[in-house]
Structures are given as structure tokens and as C-alpha cells.
Amino acid sequence: MKRGTTLVAGQVVGQLFLIAVIPLLTRIFSPAEMGVYQIALAIALILQPLATLKIEAHIPAAPNSATVRAYNRRAGLAVALxxxxxxxxxxxLFAVDSNYSEHLLLASLLLGAFAWMALDTALLIRSGELLRLTIRHLLAGLFTALLQLVAAVTIGxxxxxxxxxLLGRTLAIILTRSRANNDGVGAASITLRSARDTGAAVGGSMAINLSNQAPVLYLAGMFGATAAGHLGIADRVAATPINLVGRSLAQFVQSSLAPFVRERKFGLFGASSNSHS
Structure with missing residues (x-):
């Protein structure tokens, strides 16, 4: 359980870096500008399962490295597209002078950051490298906070x-990239899911994310970007602790159970399955 506590601490501290710069950012950017960012953030979070096709949920249980690489290539292509x-x-939209072009540009950048982070988290969970995952959380928060502050001051x-x-998370991922890529033997063996199964997994995750982000989008539609900015920042600060604890514990449990799922241990698949206990 010590590893789980360390993972929670890494998540919390990394996020505290981001929260610490919010008062500075809100003095550089207007409430309406921060509202545009919060709207784009909400859109990116809703679309993230679609971008990765929920492949990150299958990587921890992949039987060998060849399968992991195949999953990663497929997810990478989906994210890029x-x-x-x-x-x-x-x-x-920018060419036709639409006000929504900036929302889409921000959402696309944020979507790439969230999707790549989700896939990298799945890789680290599969290899059981929770210390590396903890360090990545810390670095991602620190790099992003510093880069956002520099960008706000210099670019504005x-x-x-x-x-x-996107850049902060990319740097953190590169510096903590998993080295465990030679486990298991055999060729890639990806279980092909039907379009309906994939759609159900992606749609279910998007529905959950939509329910979480709906207040920001509702306020944006009813009262404009300024109101959405106030709510988005308040929600981000208030909900961060409990969200991070839950996410960290889920990652710890998934990392602990993934080896048993891959090796079909302890009767996880019923009495007919092979048991190595």
C-alpha cells in the first residue's frame, strides 16, 4: 500500500504546481479568455475516449510486448487523426471568421496532451513502474506550470x-518513458472488438465525461465564456484533491491486478481457467 500512497502524493503535488499558478494566470488573462480555455478543456476531456478508442484500458492486460506495441500504434494513429x-x-472556421476557431484549436492541443498521457499511464501501469509514474506526475505538473507562466508572460x-x-506533458513523458519492453514472448495478439463493443466503451466513457463537464458547457451557452471561466477554475481547484486520490488508487489497483489478468491467475476467469495459485 506504500506504493499507492506514494502515487497519490505524486499526483497531488504535481497538481498543486498547476493550481499555484492559477492566481497569476487569472491576472494576466481576462475572465472571458480563461473561459475559452475552460470550454476547450471540457471539450477535450469529453472527446479523449474517442481519440484513443479506449485502447488504454486494454494495454495493462496485453499478453506480451508485441501486443502492447500494436495497441500503442493503433491508439497513436487514432489520436493523430x-x-x-x-x-x-x-x-x-478561422478562414470564415468564426468565433469558434480558437475553441477548436485549444481543444485539439489539449486533447493531444490528455490522450498521450492516458496511453503513457497505461504503459507504466502494465510494467508496474509506479515510481516512474509518480515521478512523471510530478514532472508533468511542474513543467506545465512553469511553461504556462512563461507563455502567459511572453506570448500573452x-x-x-x-x-x-501539451509541451509540459510531452517532456515529462519523454523523461520517464518506460524501459520495460521485452517482457513476454510471441507475436502480437490483439483481440478485435466489434464496432458495437468499441462504440459502447467509447460512448460510455464520453457520457461520463460529458456529465462531469456539462455545467461548464451549460454556463458557456447560457451566460457566456466569462461565467464558464469562473465555474471551471472554481471546480478545478475544489474537485482536484478527491479526483486525484480516486484516480491514483484506481491506477494502483489496476497495476496490482494486471499481472493476474494477463496470466489468468486465481480463478479470475472462472473455474475452468488455469490457476497458478
Whole structure:
């Protein structure tokens, strides 16, 4: 349980770096500008399961490294295509002088950051490298906070905050990349899910995320970006502790159970399954 406590602490401290710079950012950017960022953040969180096709849920139980790499390639392609579509749509809207182009650009940058982080978390969970995962949480929070502050001071455009988040998480992922890539033997063996199963998994996750982000989007539609900005920042600060504890404990449990799922141990699959206990 000590590893779980360490993981929780890493998540919390990493997020505290981001919370610490909020008072500074809100003095550089107007409430309306912060509202645009919060709206884009909500959109990115809702779309993240679609971008990865929920493949991150299958990586921890993958039987061997070849399968992990195959999953990762498939998810990487899905993320790249989704973000490219978002950027293309933003460029198109900008060309016709639409007010929503900035929302889509920010959402695309944030979506790439969230999706890549989810996939990297799945890789670290699969390899059981919780210390590396803890360090990555710390570095991601620290790098992002520093880069957002620098971007706000030097660039002064709201899109720079999303780019800083993407860059900060990218640096943290690169520096803590998993080295455990030679476990297991055999060729890639990906279980192909039907379109209905994939749609159900993605749709269910998106519905949950939508329910969490609905207040921000509702206020944006009813009262504008300024109201959405106030609510989004307040919710981010107030809900962070409990959200991080729950997420960290879930990652710890998943890391503990993943080896048993891969090796079909302890009767997890019924009496007919092989048991190694």
C-alpha cells in the first residue's frame, strides 16, 4: 500500500504546481479568455475516449510486448487523426471568421496532451513502474506550470496555455518513458472488438465525461465564456484533491491486478481457467 500512497502524493503535488499558478494566470488573462480555455478543456476531456478508442484500458492486460506495441500504434494513429481533424476544422472556421476557431484549436492541443498521457499511464501501469509514474506526475505538473507562466508572460495569448500543457506533458513523458519492453514472448495478439463493443466503451466513457463537464458547457451557452471561466477554475481547484486520490488508487489497483489478468491467475476467469495459485 506504500506504493499507492506514494502515487497519490505524486499526483497531488504535481497538481498543486498547476493550481499555484492559477492566481497569476487569472491576472494576466481576462475572465472571458480563461473561459475559452475552460470550454476547450471540457471539450477535450469529453472527446479523449474517442481519440484513443479506449485502447488504454486494454494495454495493462496485453499478453506480451508485441501486443502492447500494436495497441500503442493503433491508439497513436487514432489520436493523430482526431487531433488533425480538430486542427483542420479550426483552420477552416478561422478562414470564415468564426468565433469558434480558437475553441477548436485549444481543444485539439489539449486533447493531444490528455490522450498521450492516458496511453503513457497505461504503459507504466502494465510494467508496474509506479515510481516512474509518480515521478512523471510530478514532472508533468511542474513543467506545465512553469511553461504556462512563461507563455502567459511572453506570448500573452490564451492558446499558449494549451500548447504549454501539451509541451509540459510531452517532456515529462519523454523523461520517464518506460524501459520495460521485452517482457513476454510471441507475436502480437490483439483481440478485435466489434464496432458495437468499441462504440459502447467509447460512448460510455464520453457520457461520463460529458456529465462531469456539462455545467461548464451549460454556463458557456447560457451566460457566456466569462461565467464558464469562473465555474471551471472554481471546480478545478475544489474537485482536484478527491479526483486525484480516486484516480491514483484506481491506477494502483489496476497495476496490482494486471499481472493476474494477463496470466489468468486465481480463478479470475472462472473455474475452468488455469490457476497458478
Amino acid at each position: 482526431t487531433c488533425m481533424v480538430g486542427v483542420g476544422a479550426a483552420a477552416t 495569448e490564451i492558446w499558449s496555455l494549451a500548447f504549454a500543457l
